[in-house]
Amino acid sequence: MTQTNKLWRNARIAIFDGNERWDWIENGAIVTQGETVLWIGETNSLPAKYIASVEGEHDLEGACVTPGLIDCHTHLVYAGNRAREFELRLQGATYEEIARAGGGIRSTVAATRAASDDELLALALPRARALMSEGVTALEVKSGYGLSEQDEARSLRVARRLAQELPLTVRTTFLGAHAVPPEFDGRADDYVSAVCDWMPRLHADGLVDAVDAFCERIGFTPDQTRRVFNAAKALGLPVKLHAEQLSDQHGAALAAEFSALSCDHLEYVSEAGIKAMAASGTVAVLLPGAYYFLRETQWPPVAALRAAGVPIALATDHNPGSSPTLSPLLMMNMACTLFRMTPVEAWRGFTVNAARALGLPDTYGVLRAGSRADFAVWDADHPRDLVYRFGHHPLLRLVAGGVEVSDHIGCALRTKTLASSTHGEGAQSAPYGVAL
Ligand code: DI6
Ligand code: FE
Numbered sequence: 001m002t003q004t005n006k007l008w009r010n011a012r013i014a015i016f017d018g019n020e021r022w023d024w025i026e027n028g029a030i031v032t033q034g035e036t037v038l039w040i041g042e043t044n045s046l047p048a049k050y051i052a053s054v055e056g057e058h059d060l061e062g063a064c065v066t067p068g069l070i071d072c073h074t075h076l077v078y079a080g081n082r083a084r085e086f087e088l089r090l091q092g093a094t095y096e097e098i099a100r101a102g103g104g105i106r107s108t109v110a111a112t113r114a115a116s117d118d119e120l121l122a123l124a125l126p127r128a129r130a131l132m133s134e135g136v137t138a139l140e141v142k143s144g145y146g147l148s149e150q151d152e153a154r155s156l157r158v159a160r161r162l163a164q165e166l167p168l169t170v171r172t173t174f175l176g177a178h179a180v181p182p183e184f185d186g187r188a189d190d191y192v193s194a195v196c197d198w199m200p201r202l203h204a205d206g207l208v209d210a211v212d213a214f215c216e217r218i219g220f221t222p223d224q225t226r227r228v229f230n231a232a233k234a235l236g237l238p239v240k241l242h243a244e245q246l247s248d249q250h251g252a253a254l255a256a257e258f259s260a261l262s263c264d265h266l267e268y269v270s271e272a273g274i275k276a277m278a279a280s281g282t283v284a285v286l287l288p289g290a291y292y293f294l295r296e297t298q299w300p301p302v303a304a305l306r307a308a309g310v311p312i313a314l315a316t317d318h319n320p321g322s323s324p325t326l327s328p329l330l331m332m333n334m335a336c337t338l339f340r341m342t343p344v345e346a347w348r349g350f351t352v353n354a355a356r357a358l359g360l361p362d363t364y365g366v367l368r369a370g371s372r373a374d375f376a377v378w379d380a381d382h383p384r385d386l387v388y389r390f391g392h393h394p395l396l397r398l399v400a401g402g403v404e405v406s407d408h409i410g411c412a413l414r415t416k417t418l419a420s421s422t423h424g425e426g427a428q429s430a431p432y433g434v435a436l
Contacts, residue, residue: 003034006056006402008375009043011065014383015367016352021344022383028065032373035401039369058404061416063396066347066383067367068137068374069328070354073264073285073315075175076162077124077155078145080111082320095294095322096246099218105145105179108320112145112155120158121165127318128162130326133393133409135376137168137400140315140358142212144175148183149198152176156207166408167400169374171358173240174202177213177220177228192224196231203235210261210359214242215251222254229258238359244268245290256280262313262357266305267291267298274301278308283357285313286341286349288334289323302339312341313357314349333390343387373402379414 013028031039031050039050085098085107098104112120124141131139141159146152156172163170176195184191202208211232215225225241232239238261243251245265252263252273263269263277264285277284284305291300305312314335317323325331332346341349355365363371377397380386386394393414397406406413 004055005038005050005053006032006058007051007054008032008058008060008065008399010062011060011377012062012381013040013065013367014067014347015040016067016348017366017368030065030367030373030375032399032402035373036363037367037369037371037373040367060377060397063416064378064380064382064385065367065375066135066378066386067351067365067371068376068398068400069131069135069350070358070360070365071131071136071139071315071318071328071350072262072313072354072357073287073317074131074139074141075144075317075319076127076139076141077120077143077158078108078112078320079115079120079123080108080320081324082107085321096218099179102182104218104321106182108145109147109151109179109181113148113151117154117158120155121161124158124162125165127326128166128168129409131316131318131328132166132168132398132405133395133413134326134328135378135395135398136328137374137376137398138170138355138358138360138364139168140171140173140210142173142175142178144178144212144214147176147179147181149194149201152198153202153205153207156202160207167403167405169360169364169372169400171209171360172207173210173212174199174208175212175214177225179214179219188220188224192220192227195228199231199237200235203237208237210238210240212240212242215249215254216242216245217247217249222249222251225251225254229254233258240264240285240357244270244273248273252277252282256282261359264315264317265290266300267296269301271304274304274308274310277305277310283311283313283353285315285354285357286335286339287315287317287323288331288338289325290317291338292334293323293325300339302341311353311356312345312349313353314341314346315354315357329386329392329394330390332387336387343384346387347383373399375399379416 013025143155241255243263253276256276262283352365
């Protein structure tokens, strides 16, 4: 099959392909061939042979283009909501108390089990579309609200169906070890055995890309987590871990021992945990939504992670209990305001490092010749504008696999304005006379 070449011209492109600051093409063009970027660079140096090959041409009107965002930690498939729990927390109950009293994750499990597959899909689709409306072209979906073999399989199947219904790359993660379901009350070890027993069948059905666990006082112990990881390892599946969210369980070191793709949350991670992650190349996924919504006060140790060279990714952690947000852009803003990350770190966190946290090929999360043609077109002068503002809807267009998919978003997209931009401030300029 011959693939159509398309030219996307008149763009100002951030590519996130290097390690230093903003990698930027000021007067840029992209030639896509099918799902792939064939050529990217300054319009002036666009080779004539590519111009001749093009069948479709799109003028991006000088808008800012970034790689599509990758939301590398979501719990997108569930039913019900936890607004009542939110009220209880505002009256003084803690997240842990509610969980121990049988609310929390378990209440979402009850609602999820009661929903049909089609209902779960109908609930998940608008959530995925909302993420797309902020530039997302790839995402992870965890199970963990079914907690029986059948209900975990249903959740993972719904996650797979999302990728059929929408032009998104979806990675599924089996999070059977999220909480102990009521039928295993007081028998957490038996439940872990059940999770390990289901895993090969779920994997054989093509439902599992990675395995995760919630290693926490209100979740699973390090020993139980190790059993889950051993089962994953036996199947050749990569692991990830909800680690050190509410307390230090030494989960990060354990995950690193299994060469985990990522450790997520990490507010309470120790120096030893960071060292272990650095040695194993494990990505730190920070989740400002959960930090904010649970009114956590312990910062994830960004400076220490940075100093150790641990790649930092960001995600929404969309879930009904601790992070009911669907806004990656707000998460980027919060990563800067709450965690003191820099805007470029926030962008790398939602692009190149997020791809790594999912074990996606290195053609994801960047824009260069040979990369996947997933990109977002923004009503902004520069990607830093998108991190600085919050509560805006700045997406102009979305392209996934070389195809414009703006139609799937189902809400009005922004049209380009001039007033909203910090016009004239180029990527490299230091307009205030200081080294910015
Ligand atoms: N940590 C989280 O933040 C989510 N899961 C987890 O292990 C919260 C899940 C929930 O409260 O429903
Ligand atoms: Fe989570």
